[in-house]
Amino acid sequence: MTARLVLVGCGHMGYAMLAGWVGSGRIAAGDIVVVEPNDAFRDRAAALGCITASGADGLPADIAPEIVVTAVKPQAIRDVLADYARFGNGATTFVSIAAGTSVATFESLLGENTPVIRCMPNIPAAIGKGMMVVYANAHVGAEARRFVADLLAASGEVASIDDEKLMDAVTAVSGSGPGYVFHFIEALTAAARTAGLPAETAARLAVQTVYGAAVMAAESGEEPGVLRQQVTSYKGTTAAALDVLMGEERLTRLLIEAVEAARKRSIELGS
Template sequence: MHKTIVFIGAGNMASAIFGGMIDGGHPAESIIATSPDDTLLTPLRERYGIRTNTDNAVAVSEADVVVLAVKPQIMCQVCEPLRDAVQDRKPLIVSVAAGLEAATLEGWLGGELAMIRCMPNTPSLVGAGASGLYANPRVSAEQRELAGELLSAVGLVEWVDDEALLNAVTAVSGSGPAYFFLFFEAMEEAGVKLGLPRETARRLALQTGFGAASMALKSEHEPAQLKRNVMSPQGSTERAIQHFEDAELRQIVEGAMQACAARAQEMAKDFSK
C-alpha cells in the first residue's frame, strides 16, 4: 500500500514534487494538497487527479508524510494549528522551507517528531533539481528512504549528517542557479559587445552551459580535467581561463558562497525567535 503524502501548500515547488512522483508511478489518489483557497486547488485536481482539501488539519489526520511547503514567514501560523492533528498521527514531517531549523518546526508542532529538512532549488520545477536533506534522530531508515524517493522525483538528492551543513548546501545548490544565471547574463552581454545578435549570444551561452553540465555529469573525469581538455597550449581558451585566474575568480566565488552561507545561518536564527 502506498503512503499518503499530504502537501501543506500547493505552490510551484509542491506541484513539481507531486507531479514528479505521479510521473514516477505514485498513485495520485494517495496525494493530498491543501490551500485555503479552493480556486488554487481546482486546476491541480483536474491536471494531476490528486485529492485536495482546504482544511489542513483534516488532511493531516490521514497523512503518513506531511510536506511543509509554505513560505518560512508564515510557517509558524500554519504549523501551530496543526499541533493536535500531527501529535495524534505522528507522520514523518518534511520541510522544504529555507532557513527554518528542525527544532523550531518541531516546537511549533508539539515536539517528538520524525523530521526531515530539505533544501531544494528552483531547477526542481523542471525536474532537474539538486536537494540537500537532513534527518533528525527520530527518522527511521524506512522514512529516510521514503523521503529520498519523494525528493528524487525532481532531481538529485544528497544527504548531510549535520543540519548546519544545510547552510553550505544553500550556498552551493540552493542559491547556485542564480550564480549560473548571472554568468549566462555576463556571457550574453560580452557576446553582444563582440558583435553577435543578442538572441544568438543568449542561445549559444545557455546551450553551452547545458552542454557543459551534461558532459560533466556523464564524464568519468573531474571538472578540472574537462577544463584542461578544452585548453590548447597558448590557445584562445587558455587565454580566457588565465584572465579568470588573474581576476581571482575562485576567490570571488568562495567569498560569494561564504556570504550566502552566513546569511542562511542568520535567517535560521531570526526565524527561530
C-alpha cells in the same frame, strides 16, 4: 480518511515536486491531499488528480498521513505549523523544504518526539534535474526515510548529511546555485552581444554552451579541472580568457564571497 501524504503549499517548488511524484508513479495522486489557499495553485493540484483543501481546517478529522510536506516560505512556517500540531509526536513524519528552518523549530512547535526530515531542493526539480539534500532527526524511521528518498528522487539527485549545521552551506551552494548559473548565462549572453553577435544567437550560444558543459561534467567521469585543462590549448583562445577569469583567483574568490553571503542569510532566516 486515507491519505499517505499531505502537501502544505503548492507554489512553484511545491508544485514542481508534486508533479514529479505523481508523474513518476511513486505515489498515486489520490493518496495526496494538497493544502493551498491560492485558487489557481490549488486548481492545478486538483488537475493532477490530488485531493485539495484551501486550509488545514478543510482536512478531515480522521486523517492520519504518513508524511506532511511543508512547502511554504520560512517566514510563514511558525504560523502554518500551528495548524498541524495534531500530527506531532506521533507516526507522521514532517518534511520541510523551508530554507533556514531548523529541525529544532519543528520539534518545539510539534513536539520533541516528532519525526522531522529537513530538505533543501532547488528549482531544477521542476524538470527532474534538481539536487535535494536531506537531514533527518533521530525519530525518523527507516521506512519513512526510504519513502521520502524515493519521492525526492523523482525530482533529481538526492544526498544526505549527518550534521544539520551544514544545511546552510547546502542552501548557499545548491539551493541558491541555479540563480548564480542563470546570471552567468545572462553575463555570457551580454558578452556575446558586445562581441558583435545578434541577440538571439548570443542567447542560444550562451545557454547551449553552459548546458553542454554541465552535462559533460556530470557524465564524463572526469574532474572539472581536468576537463578545463583538456579544452585549454597552450596560448590559445581559452587560455587567454581563463587568464582573466582565473587571474588572482578572481572567479573563485567572487563565488566564495557569494556563497558565504547566502550561507549567512540562511542562518539569519532560521534565527
